[in-house]
Amino acid sequence: MTRWKPDAQLRLIGAAITLFDERGYEETTVAQIAQAAGLTKRTFFRYFADKREVLFNGSNELIEDWVAAVAAAPPDLSPMAAVCAGLDPIAAMFVERHAFARIRARIIVANPEVQERELIKLQSLAVAIKDVLLDRGVSPNPAILAAQAGVTVFHVAFGRWVEQDDPTALRRFMDESLDELRSVTTA
C-alpha cells in the first residue's frame, strides 16, 4: 500500500528513526541523519523542512487516503458509515509501519513540539473528512461530529496499537473503539 518514494527520502526516514530511537529525538541533528543515510544536509532539506517533519511524512497520505475512501463510499451510506469506509485502507496502510509507529509514539510523548504537530495533523484530518462529508451533501453539524468521532476512533485505536506487538491489530482496535464510543455516548 505504500506509495512510491524516492530512495533518498526512504533512507533519510530510516536513518532518522534509528537515531531518534538510539540517541533521543532532541539530541539528533539533521547533519547526523544525513550522514547516517550517506547523504548531505542539502538533500535532507530537499525532502523535509526540519527533523520534526520526518515523523509526519505519512500524515498527508493518511489524510488523502481517508478522504478518497469517504468520497468513493456508496452515496446512501450514513455519515458515520462513510467515515468508517476509510478505516480499512488506513489500517492496511499502517501494517508495515508498526515498528516506525511505535518508536514515533515514544518520541511524541516525550516532546511537546512534536505533540503539537500531531494535534494539528489530527485536526487537519478531521477538517478534511468534514469537508468531504459536506461534498456528499451531509449537513454541517452531523458532518463535523461524524468526522470528529472518526478521528477520535482512529486516534484511540492507534494509541492501543502502538502499545502492543501485533502489526495487524489496528483494524480490530478501530472496531472496538467505535463500539466503545457508541456505548459511552448512548449509556
Add this chain to the structure above:
Amino acid sequence: MTRWKPDAQLRLIGAAITLFDERGYEETTVAQIAQAAGLTKRTFFRYFADKREVLFNGSNELIEDWVAAVAAAPPDLSPMAAVCAGLDPIAAMFVERHAFARIRARIIVANPEVQERELIKLQSLAVAIKDVLLDRGVSPNPAILAAQAGVTVFHVAFGRWVEQDDPTALRRFMDESLDELRSVTTA
C-alpha cells in the same frame, strides 16, 4: 461565576482584546496593550508570558471547573453522564464571556500559532477529564472515549455559540451536539 482576578489583569485582558479586534492580533504589541491599560510592559509580563496567553486566560479555569464537576458527580453515573455534569457550570461560566469569545474566535481562525495553542488546550482538557474518570474507577478505554466525546461536544457547541448573538445559547448547543453525536455514531 468569574473567579476574582487582579484589576490590572482584567484591564490588560480588556485592552488586549479591544486592540486585537481593532488593529489585528499580529499588529498589536505587548507595549501597546500595556499602554492602553495604563500599565507597564513589566506588569503585563507579571500576568502573561506573551500576548497569545491573554487569549487563554480562561483555559485553566475551564479545565479546573469541568474536572471538579466530574469529580463531584454522583458515583453511580455512567462515564458520559459524569462528563456531562461539567456542561452546566461551563456553560454558565461562559455566558458573560460571549463578546470576548466571539472576538477570540476570529483571532483563532486567522492565526495558526493561536490555533495550535487552542488545540493543545483542548487536548489538555480531554486528558484532565480522562484522568478524573480513571479516579472514579472508569476503565481506561471508556474513560478516553467519554472524555474525547465530551470535548468534541463542547468544541462543536462553542463553535456554534460564537457564530450567533445569544450569550445564553451555549448550554442548548451542547445538548444538541451531544444528541447529534449519539445520532451519528449509532446510525
